[in-house]
Amino acid sequence: MEKYNLELFASCLSGLEKPLADELKSLGAKRVRPLGGGVAFFCDMRGALKACLWSRLASRVTLVVGRVNASDANLLYEGARRLPWERVIASGASMAVQAHGMNDQLRNTRFTALKVKDAVCDRLREMRGERPDVDTDQPDVVLDVRIRERRATISLDLSGESLYRRTYLTADDGPDAPLECAQAAGLLALAGWHDIAASGAACVDPTCSDGSLVIEAASVACDLAPGLARSRWGFFGWAEADEDAWGDLLAEADERFEAGLARVAACDTQDPSAPPDLAYVRFAGATTSSPAIARARQRAKRAGLRQVVSIELGDAQSAPDLVERVGSAAARALREAMADSGADGMQASGFLVASVLPTGDRAQSEARQQAESAAFSRASSAAGSGATFAVAGGEGIESRFGVEPFERATLGAGRVSVEVLVFDEPPVEPVIVTVPDSAGGAEHRVEVFESASEQFASRLRKVAKERRKWAKREGVSCYRIYDADLPDYAVAIDLYTGAGQASGNTYVHIAEYAAPSTIDPSKAQRRFDDVLSLAPVVLGVRPDHVFSKVRCRDKGGSQYRGAGRRSYVTHVQEDGYLLEVDLSGYLDTGMFLDHRLTRELVGARAARKRFLNLFAYTGTATVHAAGGQAESTCTVDLSQTYLDWAARNMEQNGFTGEAHAFERADVMTWITECRRTPRRFDLIFVDPPTFSNSKAMGKRTWDVQRDHVELLIGVTRLLAEEGEAVFSCNLRNFKPDEEALAKYGVIIEDITAQTIPHDFERNPRIHKCYLVRRA
Numbered sequence: 074m075e076k077y078n079l080e081l082f083a084s085c086l087s088g089l090e091k092p093l094a095d096e097l098k099s100l101g102a103k104r105v106r107p108l109g110g111g112v113a114f115f116c117d118m119r120g121a122l123k124a125c126l127w128s129r130l131a132s133r134v135t136l137v138v139g140r141v142n143a144s145d146a147n148l149l150y151e152g153a154r155r156l157p158w159e160r161v162i163a164s165g166a167s168m169a170v171q172a173h174g175m176n177d178q179l180r181n182t183r184f185t186a187l188k189v190k191d192a193v194c195d196r197l198r199e200m201r202g203e204r205p206d207v208d209t210d211q212p213d214v215v216l217d218v219r220i221r222e223r224r225a226t227i228s229l230d231l232s233g234e235s236l237y238r239r240t241y242l243t244a245d246d247g248p249d250a251p252l253e254c255a256q257a258a259g260l261l262a263l264a265g266w267h268d269i270a271a272s273g274a275a276c277v278d279p280t281c282s283d284g285s286l287v288i289e290a291a292s293v294a295c296d297l298a299p300g301l302a303r304s305r306w307g308f309f310g311w312a313e314a315d316e317d318a319w320g321d322l323l324a325e326a327d328e329r330f331e332a333g334l335a336r337v338a339a340c341d342t343q344d345p346s347a348p349p350d351l352a353y354v355r356f357a358g359a360t361t362s363s364p365a366i367a368r369a370r371q372r373a374k375r376a377g378l379r380q381v382v383s384i385e386l387g388d389a390q391s392a393p394d395l396v397e398r399v400g401s402a403a404a405r406a407l408r409e410a411m412a413d414s415g416a417d418g419m420q421a422s423g424f425l426v427a428s429v430l431p432t433g434d435r436a437q438s439e440a441r442q443q444a445e446s447a448a449f450s451r452a453s454s455a456a457g458s459g460a461t462f463a464v465a466g467g468e469g470i471e472s473r474f475g476v477e478p479f480e481r482a483t484l485g486a487g488r489v490s491v492e493v494l495v496f497d498e499p500p501v502e503p504v505i506v507t508v509p510d511s512a513g514g515a516e517h518r519v520e521v522f523e524s525a526s527e528q529f530a531s532r533l534r535k536v537a538k539e540r541r542k543w544a545k546r547e548g549v550s551c552y553r554i555y556d557a558d559l560p561d562y563a564v565a566i567d568l569y570t571g572a573g574q575a576s577g578n579t580y581v582h583i584a585e586y587a588a589p590s591t592i593d594p595s596k597a598q599r600r601f602d603d604v605l606s607l608a609p610v611v612l613g614v615r616p617d618h619v620f621s622k623v624r625c626r627d628k629g630g631s632q633y634r635g636a637g638r639r640s641y642v643t644h645v646q647e648d649g650y651l652l653e654v655d656l657s658g659y660l661d662t663g664m665f666l667d668h669r670l671t672r673e674l675v676g677a678r679a680a681r682k683r684f685l686n687l688f689a690y691t692g693t694a695t696v697h698a699a700g701g702q703a704e705s706t707c708t709v710d711l712s713q714t715y716l717d718w719a720a721r722n723m724e725q726n727g728f729t730g731e732a733h734a735f736e737r738a739d740v741m742t743w744i745t746e747c748r749r750t751p752r753r754f755d756l757i758f759v760d761p762p763t764f765s766n767s768k769a770m771g772k773r774t775w776d777v778q779r780d781h782v783e784l785l786i787g788v789t790r791l792l793a794e795e796g797e798a799v800f801s802c803n804l805r806n807f808k809p810d811e812e813a814l815a816k817y818g819v820i821i822e823d824i825t826a827q828t829i830p831h832d833f834e835r836n837p838r839i840h841k842c843y844l845v846r847r848a
Contacts, residue, residue, distance in 0.1 A: 079121055082228065083131035084111035086237075086255045088484040088493070092262040093130040100124055119318045122308060125232050126300045126322055129258045129289070132237050135217055135228035136161075136311070143225035145178040146188050153192035153227060159200040159312070161229055166213035166310035167206040168193065174220035189218050189227065213310030233307035240302040241288060241376040250283070252489055256429045256465050257286035259484050261293065264463035264495050266425055270294040274355070274423035275403035279392040279452040280445040281358025284369025284384050286429055291356040291378045296333030298326040302377075330377070337381050347380045355403045359387030359395055359448070361615060389448040390517055393455035400424055400456070424460035426453045430467030432491050438657075440583070440619030442468045443605040447520045450474065450500050457499050466491040469602055472522065475501035506530050511613030519610050522599035529562040529600075530607045537612055540568075543831060551645050553666055553832040554612070557586060564604055567666055568612070569654060572646035573725075580643065581614050582656055583621040620656040644725075648673060650696050651725050653718060663691040663718060667839045668760070671801055671828045675758050676701035678797070682755035685709070685791065687740050692719025694758045699728040707734045707754070709743055711767060741773075741780075744787035754791055757798040759784070759845075777802045782813045789819050789847045798845040801828075805838045818848040 081102075085093045090107040094114075098105050100123055102114040111131075116124065125134050138161055141152025162168060170193070172185035179185045193216065194204040205214075215230040237251035261267075266276070276290040292299065300306075301323070308314045337355070356378075360366060369384040387395055403424070428449045430442065450473040453462045464470050465484060471494060480495035503520040506527045510517060519530075537554050544552050550570035557563040563586040571578035583604065588597035601623075609616045620641065640658030644651055647669065654662045675684075675694050679701035686695045689708040692715075699706055706728075708719050716735045723733055736743065740761070761784065765775040781802070788798050800821070809821050821843045828842040 078115065079117060080113070080115055080137040081121055081124070081231075082108075082111055082113050082135050082137060083124065083128065084133045084135070085131050086252075086259055086485050086489075088482050089130050089255075089259045089262070092259065093128070096128060096130055096262070097124060100127055118313050118315060119322070121231055122314065122319055122322055125236070125306060125308065126326060127298050128236060129293070129299050130255075130262060131232075132235050132255065133230060133232045134236070135230050135232075137226060137228050138216075140224055140226050142223065143176065143179060143220050144223045146184070149179065149185070149225055150188045150192045152225070153189045154196045156193075156196070156227065158193050158196045161312055162193070162197065162205060162214050163310050163312045163314075164201065165205075167208035167211075168214040168216065168310070169207065169209050169212035170216045170218060172218040172220065176220055176222055179220055185218060185220060185225075189216065189225075215307055229307070229311060231306070231308040231311065233305055233309075234303075236300065239285075239288075239299060239376070241372040243375075246283075250285075252485075253283070253285045253429065254289065256484055256491060257289045260286065260427055260429060260463050260465045260493055261290055261425075263480055263482055263493055264425060264427060264461055266290060266427075267293055269423040269425055269461060272423050273403060273407050274425060275399045276356050276425045276427060277392075277396055277399050277452055277456070278358040278428050279387065279389075279395065279426070279448040280428045280430060281360050281369060281384060282362075282365050282429075284358050284365075284372050284382070286427055287356050287358040287369070287382055287384065288373055288376050288378060290425070290427070291337070291373075291382045292376065294333070294356065295337050295378065295381065296329045297377070298330065301326050301330065334377070334381065349380050349383045351383055351398065351402075353402050353406060354381065354383040355399060355406065356381060357383040357385065357395060357399045359385050359392065361386070361388050361444075362617070387448075389444060389451045389520070392448050392452040396424075396426070396452050396455040424456050425463065426456050426460060427463040428467070429465045429491070430470075432466035432468070438617050438619055439468070439621045440581075440605040440609050441616040443602055444609060444616035446470055446473060447606055450503065450520055453496070454500050454503070460499065462496040462499070463493070465493045469522075470494060472599075473500055473503065473520065474498075506607065508607065508610045509534070511611065517610045519606055521603040521606060523596075523603055525561065526600065526603035526607060529559055529604065530611055532558050532562075533566070533608065533611045540832060547831075548648075549669070549830075549832075551647060551664065551666055551669075552830075556833070556835050558835070562600055562604060563588065564601070566608060567662075568614075569643075569645050569656070569662070571643055573644040573651050575643040575645075578618060578643070579612075579614050580656055581608060581612055581619040582662060583608060583619065585621065585623045587623060622660075647693070648676070648697070648700075650700055650722075652693055652696065652722055653691070653725070664693050665690075665840075667830065667833045668694075668801065668828075669830050671799065671840075671842055672697040674828065675756070675799060678756055678799075679703040683707075683753070683793070685754040685757040687744075687757065687759045687788070688761045689719055690715050690760070692716075692722050692735075694760070695719060695733075696722050696726055696728065698756070698758070699723060699733065700726065703756070705732045705734075707736065709736045709738055709740055711737065711739050713737050741775075741784065741787070744784075744791065748787065748790050752791070753793040753796070755793050755796045757788055757791065757796070758801075759788055759798055760801045763802065763804045777804050778807060781807075782810050782817075785814060785819050785821070785845055786817045789817075789845060792847055796846075799842065800845050801840055801842045803840045807841045809843065815848075820846045820848050822846075 094105045094107040094112045097114050102116050105114045139156045142148040170186040170190040172182040198204045217228045219226045237255040239254050242250050270293050278286045366384050373379045373382040430445050446467050476498045478494040478496050482493045484491050504524050506519045506521050508517045540554050553567050555566040565584045567582045569580040585601050609619050641656045672694050676697035679698040684698040684703040684706045686708045689710040692708050695706050695708045825842045833839050
């Protein structure tokens with residue numbers, strides 16, 4: 074093929090098309106055209122291999138073999154068969170075909186791929202006398218077919234595996250790891266890091282997680298080709314690929330990396346795994362997670378950059394010190410370079426503060442988001458004027474900076490979409506709240522949006538101190554600390570102490586009451602963000618162990634926004650029982666803390682009783698009943714998810730066997746059917762939802778105020794002689810219809826006051842509780 078006569082397409086994360094086009098031009102590509110989702114360009118064979126080896130921003134590089142008529146399957150086959158596959162696919166190479174897109178006649182991508190595969194195999198059998206092997210697992214050649222209207226573009230994938238899967242990743246890294254590398258490389262490109270790094274600049278990521286951004290930054294500064302250590306390429310099965318040319322490219326890349334590493338490193342480059350000399354390290358990341366530090370250091374080692382990259386334990390409090398040290402290292406390196414060269418006019422090195430922060434459903438904890446945003450802001454303030462500040466994702470960064478970014482872009486789409494902001498000015502002076510260390514260490518300086526948040530921090534610290542003493546005295550490990558004590562900070566804060574394998578961990582669950590319509594939503598959001606920033610510091614809990622939801626007061630009870638993230642399952646202890654909670658994935662955690670005394674009441678009355686738990690949720694009351702020596706238990710709920718959860722709670726406390734039944738049913742229907750059988754119970758616990766319109770209930774809905782009379786009549790008909798029921802509900806203005814109940818021989822006694830725990834005394838209407846008997 075003639076020089077520069079190969080047509081190629083480099084795909085990329087959306088939003089990176091222009092930086093990728095610039096990168097390809099720098100690699101010698103011609104006729105470069107940014108398009109949606111990638112860049113079209115022309116080059117020769119060597120240029121194609123070079124693009125695969127050196128591109129940091131492309132996800133794949135494909136060689137366009139031809140475009141054919143795809144009006145129907147036969148025309149697609151004929152067009153594909155006429156292409157010169159004998160000059161494209163190397164002899165003996167195995168192949169696979171993947172198809173994308175559809176039209177009126179080609180509606181099944183597997184069928185489309187099959188037709189093209191047949192055409193290629195038939196062509197090669199005709200030209201070479203043999204068909205290539207088809208290998209869908211590890212083919213030497215992958216052909217890409219893209220249908221658009223009546224045309225098909227057929228290409229050869231030169232990259233093989235995604236170029237975003239860097240060689241420092243392993244099989245143990247999750248499915249999002251290549252995306253993190255792409256976002257890091259894209260953020261650095263949008264921040265102009267290539268030019269900044271050339272001046273001997275420093276780079277700090279104060280929230281580095283597994284270290285992708287710092288490693289990508291160091292690889293640019295050290296002139297490390299991203300594909301240098303890759304062992305398998307799609308072009309290994311390309312007939313036009315020249316082994317000598319590829320060998321020359323690898324040798325050149327090796328030399329460039331060796332020179333770049335020697336230029337950046339302050340120690341002997343003979344040992345690429347040597348730990349860094351912190352006095353000279355210009356590329357540093359910090360995280361609060363010890364496992365993440367270990368993973369990041371291993372990644373840097375696999376990349377061959379361990380001696381120039383430092384991954385450290387740090388947070389917003391320590392970020393300024395990290396920035397100062399790394400900046401000093403860059404200045405020292407510049408002075409030594411000037412002394413070695415005898416130059417006195419070298420420009421001062423630059424500084425980049427950059428972070429990729431999790432956003433949306435990829436952010437496990439909003440409190441962690443706030444902590445990481447604060448760390449980025451403090452590091453940026455410490456770097457000061459003349460530095461560049463770049464962030465992808467996160468929440469509230471622009472508000473924290475208080476200045477306009479000079480670059481704004483969106484990387485990716487849908488679930489993986491993140492906003493990129495690049496600033497050339499440091500943040501404005503923030504509002505600082507000083508918080509004493511919960512363990513008696515140095516004070517913490519916490520950035521907040523509202524100066525009044527200092528009052529919230531003081532109140533939370535005061536009540537937490539009192540609650541901890543009470544909890545220790547009473548043997549309570551999960552309890553409420555704060556419940557809208559200050560009207561402007563209307564949140565409920567609960568503390569969960571880990572047990573079992575989670576022993577030693579402390580978790581915080583924050584539920585925000587929706588602000589009334591008279592409150593400016595942005596002001597309410599700033600206050601909630603301040604709560605998320607302050608609570609972990611005041612309570613001495615890791616930000617990633619703080620989980621939050623927004624709770625809206627409704628006529629029908631509580632509804633939440635913020636549930637539905639990825640589950641965070643752990644275990645806690647109550648009265649010696651091990652219970653499973655999910656702090657993130659569901660509307661509630663799996664254990665209602667305000668029912669602590671109610672569950673104890675059930676356990677105390679359960680000895681030698683046949684126990685029934687209706688609307689059982691996660692079965693925590695059943696665990697107490699079983700632990701109270703109940704003769705048998707029956708747990709009924711409409712949700713199989715909750716029944717399975719209840720079964721796990723019972724099993725991990727040793728309560729298994731035929732004496733403990735779990736039945737999935739609509740409770741009202743179950744009661745009706747059970748009344749027709751001899752089954753009766755000595756103790757029944759009934760804790761219905763305030764309202765439900767579950768699809769599993771059919772057309773019927775549930776309203777506790779409307780339906781409680783029918784429910785309690787049915788419950789009492791299941792009671793044995795001398796039996797009793799404990800009825801609880803969370804409707805704040807619930808009022809039992811005692812007259813209607815009495816007409817049917819139902820006696821109801823209000824015991825609410827004795828079931829409200831100390832930590833809920835500020836909110837005595839949190840639930841209602843009654844003893845129910847037959848007259």
